[in-house]
Amino acid sequence: MVTMADVARLAGVNASTVSHVLNGTRTVSEPTREAVLSAITRTGYRQNTLARSLARSSTTTLGLASRFVSNPHFADLVTSIEGSARAAGYTLVLADTHDDPVEELRAVHELADRRVDGILLAPSVHADAEALPFLATHRIPTVLLDRFADPEVDQVAPENTEATALLTSHLADLGHRRLAFVAGLAGLSSTSERLAGFQRVVEERGLSGVVLDGGSETDVAEAAVREAFAGAQRPTGVVVGNNSMTVGTLRALRALGLRSPRDVALVCYDDPEWADLVEPGLTAIHQDVPAMATRAVTMILERLAGTAPETSRRERIPPTFRHRGSCGCP
Incomplete structure (x- = not known):
């Protein structure tokens, strides 16, 4: 194994100078720096990161x-x-x-x-x-x-609450009065905050709102949406709490023969890469x-x-x- 001493010997300097060049701990003249870097290249020297970490406590x-x-x-x-x-x-x-x-x-x-x-x-x-x-x-x-x-x-x-409230208000502004919210895993702050945004608008606007347990999972959301949208008095709009559950929601609607937005208006939190590739594109909240x-x-x-x-x-x-x-x- 090539050592720092080998590099120093080839460059004609001492080992501490090699260390200063590698770690930037002291100013070294340009000719000396070039000699050290050349010696490193010729010998194939690589720093011992474990030893360096022990020395620096990092x-x-x-x-x-x-x-x-x-x-x-x-x-x-x-x-x-x-x-x-x-x-x-x-x-x-x-x-x-x-x-x-x-x-x-x-x-x-x-x-x-x-x-x-x-x-x-x-x-x-x-x-x-x-x-x-x-x-x-x-x-x-x-x-x-x-x-x-x-x-x-x-x-x-x-930000979760106001963003989900915006999605819900948008559907209400379009005339929807029966809305569903596909919620993520219970107990997560993101789930409770997004649910709070949905419920606030439902209450303020006097809407009918149903919360579906999507569990933050594609399959769980698909099963919940299929059950909720199978009846005649199904919601006319749905707000989905994350991208995985959006996939499940789309699968459920397709299985039921429902199209968005003709049969069900759909909006979602999270903006998957394919959101503008489906027809129609998904109205979504895009996280930075x-x-x-x-x-x-x-x-x-x-x-x-x-x-x-x-x-x-x-x-x-x-x-x-x-x-x-x-x-x-x-």
């Missing part, structure tokens, strides 16, 4: 514990977070929580064992009981993203995933650098209303 890695399977939204989130972390010189380590408290606790244990510098967590329903107390006890810098929880830690998520990812990474890096405020922060990223044809507008 692994320059961030952990991301989230649900990755079966939801494209989280795949987009991973991509954006990895880009932001890489731009800051950090490597991202992933752990899938499956939105299950037992798996979530295992995931944060695994990330902690890998000595990540900080953890980004999309909390499950019961994160307050297990995962978050563990992170607090071990003083691991943590930022919650996409969903809020009770503990006093930094958190960043999209890159902005949320960038802010989450910035928050945790500020904690690591000691530049964050003493009090924890809760921030919302505003989404965008994407108006297409599934709501029944021209």
